[in-house]
Amino acid sequence: MLDALLEGLKGLLDPAAILHALKGGLIQLLDVKMLAIMALAMIFIERVLPRSRPEQPIIREKFWLDATFLYFNRILIWWGMLALVALSGVLVSVLVPLSVHGAVRAQPLWLQAIEATLVAELLYYSLHRLIHVVPFLWRFHAVHHSIQAMDWLAAYRVHPLEQVLTKGLPLAALVGFGFSPGAVAVYGAVFFWVSVFNHCNIRVPLGPIRWIIATPQFHHWHHANDPVAYNTNYAGILPIFDVIFRTAMLPGDRMPDAYGISDPVPSSYLGALRWPFWNGAPK
Secondary structure (H helix, E strand, C coil), rough: CCCHHHHHEEEEEEHHHHHHHHHHHHHHHCHHHHHHHHHHHHHHHHCCHHHHHCCCCCCCHHHHHHHHHHHHHHHHHHHHHHHHHHHHHHHHHHHHHHHHHHHHCCCCCCHHHHHHHHHHHHHHHHHHHHHHHHHHHHHHHHHHHHHCCCCHHHHHCCCCHHHHHHHHHHHHHHHHHHCHHHHHHHHHHHHHHHHHHHHCCCCCCCHHHHHHCCCCHHHHHHHHHHHHHHHCCCCCCCHHHHHCCCCCCCCCCCCCCEEEECCCCCCHHHHHHHHHHHHHCCC
């Protein structure tokens, strides 16, 4: 899907290229076989590795609600991401001197990938923190925090507008600064798999590594229904930003006792999409 997005961005002024990218992206989004393979892979990981909650079944409460989010949100997020990244990317590229583009592109791919991850992660951390503290934005993010059972599928219970904002703007910045499609793709792939993995119902002590790359324990505490853990662990990949800005929380090897929030987010797909506009309330 990311390849199709990048293809569309390379042809921003070419309607035919954009339509081709949209068609390719939507085919991938609607590919049930691909979704099934991913689901089986993640379920296998949760069965093989030690679980945070061993008693939690695969088909747990609200499993099918989150499956609905997974299938239909992908389409909405895809269209929104393409529009936001295209428009914002063009704006940033106009503001950023061409000499910067050239200097960025002249670097080897591995260095671009590292720089792209650092830039995008800082932006993601900032946006993620912002949607926690601005009441109107929190209404959208509350949809995701309404999950009370953590597993790989819980990663997909999100409001599409929130995802377009927090995922699209960092990608737009990378495109605007001139990072190569390969570097953007590396960041996107790493962010995707780390994000899904960190929602998994697994308990894997990783020692000091947990301060280098985000782990399930790190992100589970972000979802904890515990006042001590509120507004912590915002990073998607690199906990160093939480350490720098003093929002990191990793209490030994403990995992949270409970997840979720008090906000009355509806337990239906369409209800959750409407909720921020009519009934959402700040945390």
